[in-house]
Amino acid sequence: KQEVTQIPAALSVPEGENLVLNCSFTDSAIYNLQWFRQDPGKGLTSLLLIQSSQREQTSGRLNASLDKSSGRSTLYIAASQPGDSATYLCAVGLHQTGANNLFFGTGTRLTVIP
Amino acid sequence: ETGVTQTPRHLVMGMTNKKSLKCEQHLGHNAMYWYKQSAKKPLELMFVYNFKEQTENNSVPSRFSPECPNSSHLFLHLHTLQPEDSALYLCASSQGTSGSDTQYFGPGTRLTVL
Numbered sequence: 519k520q521e522v523t524q525i526p527a528a529l530s531v532p533e534g535e536n537l538v539l540n541c542s543f544t545d546s547a548i549y550n551l552q553w554f555r556q557d558p559g560k561g562l563t564s565l566l567l568i569q570s571s572q573r574e575q576t577s578g579r580l581n582a583s584l585d586k587s588s589g590r591s592t593l594y595i596a597a598s599q600p601g602d603s604a605t606y607l608c609a610v611g612l613h614q615t616g617a618n619n620l621f622f623g624t625g626t627r628l629t630v631i632p
Numbered sequence: 633e634t635g636v637t638q639t640p641r642h643l644v645m646g647m648t649n650k651k652s653l654k655c656e657q658h659l660g661h662n663a664m665y666w667y668k669q670s671a672k673k674p675l676e677l678m679f680v681y682n683f684k685e686q687t688e689n690n691s692v693p694s695r696f697s698p699e700c701p702n703s704s705h706l707f708l709h710l711h712t713l714q715p716e717d718s719a720l721y722l723c724a725s726s727q728g729t730s731g732s733d734t735q736y737f738g739p740g741t742r743l744t745v746l
Contacts, residue, residue, distance in 0.1 A: 522674065549731040561636070561722055561737030562675075569732065607675065611731050618663065618729040619688060622675040 520545045524608055524623035531598055532631050539593040539626045541608030546586050549611040552620065553582050553593050555604040562607065566593070598630045635659065636738035638723050644744045645713065653708040653741045655723030661736070663729045664706040666698060669720040669740070681706060682729050713745045 521544045531537050541551070550569050554562040566575045566582040568591070574583040581594040595602060605627045609620040636657045645651050657664060666678040680688035681700040695717075697709040706723055720740045726733040 552734070554737075559739070561638075561739045562724075562735075564734045564736070567732070567734055609675075618665075618680065618726065618731065618733065618735070619677055619690075620675075620735070624672065624674050 520610060520612055520621040522608055522610060522621050522623035524606075524626050526626060527624070528627040528629075530629040530631060533598060533600060535598050535630075536594070536596050537598055537628070539595070539606050539608075539628070541591040541593070541623055543589045543591075543610050543621070545610075545612060546589050547612060548586060551582075551584050551591050552609045552611075553580075553591075554607045554609065556607060556625070557604045565606075595628075598628075600630045600632050603628055603630050636723060636725055636736050638721075638738040638741050640741060641739065642742045642744075644746065645710070646746050647713060647715070649713075650709070650711040652710065653721055653723075653743075655706040655708075655738055657704055657706075657723075657725035657736070657738075659725055659727075659736060661725040661727050662703050663726045663733070664700060664703070665724040665726075665735065666706065666708050667722040667724065667737075669722060671719075675722070678708075680729065687729065710743075713743075715745050718743055718745045 552567045553565045568584045579596040605625040607625045609622045663682045668676045679698045699707040722740045723738040724735040726735045
C-alpha cells in the first residue's frame with residue numbers, strides 16, 4: 519500500500535523567507551503527484567499537479583519538483599507571506615489503483631509570521 | 633453559487649440517528665468523490681462516481697451509503713454510526729477521472745457522533 523510522508527509536520531518562518539516542504543512516497547509507480555493547501559475550516563485547494571513524466575511545475579511563487587526514482591517531491595515557496603499560512607498536503611495517484619484515487623500525506627502546517 | 637458546496641457544514645448526531653450529507657458541484661464536472669479526514673490521519677478516499685456510476689468503494693463500512701442521482705449532486709447517507717466516524721467529510725469533483733484532472737474540493741461537513 520502506498521504511504522505518503524510529509525516532513526516537517528509543522529513549520530514557522532518569518533515573512534519573506536524562502537522555504538521548502540518535503541513529501542516522500544513508498545511506491546514509485548505513480549501516475550501523478552499533487553500539492554494542495556487547506557485553510558482552517560475549509561476544503562482543499564489544488565496548487566500544482568505534476569504528471570509522472572514531468573520533473574517540475576511552477577505557479578507564481580510556487581515550484582514543485584518530482585523525483586520518482588527516489589520517491590520524493592518538494593514544494594518550494596519563495597518570499598513567503600502571511601497569507602501562505604495553511605496546511606499543505608501532498609497526494610499521489612497510482613497507475614495500479616487509478617490515477618484519481620489519491621493517497622494523501624498528513625500535511626505540513628505552515629505559519630508565516632509577519 | 634460557484635464551485636463545490638456542501639451542507640450541512642456541521643452535524644452532530646447520535647449513534648442511532650439517520651442523517652444525510654449533501655454535495656453539489658456547479659462546475660459541469662462528471663466525477664464526484666467522498667473523502668474522510670480524521671484527526672492526525674491522512675485524507676482517505678471513500679467513494680468515486682463517474683457519470684453517476686460508482687467506480688470506487690474503498691472498503692467503506694455499509695453504515696455509509698452514497699447516492700449520486702446526477703452528475704451535479706452527491707449524497708452520503710449515514711446510519712448507526714460509531715464515535716470513531718467523527719471526522720471532516722469532504723466532497724470533491726473533477727472533469728474526468730484521468731490523472732490530469734484536478735479535483736476541486738468543497739468546504740466539508742464536520743461530523744460529530746455522540
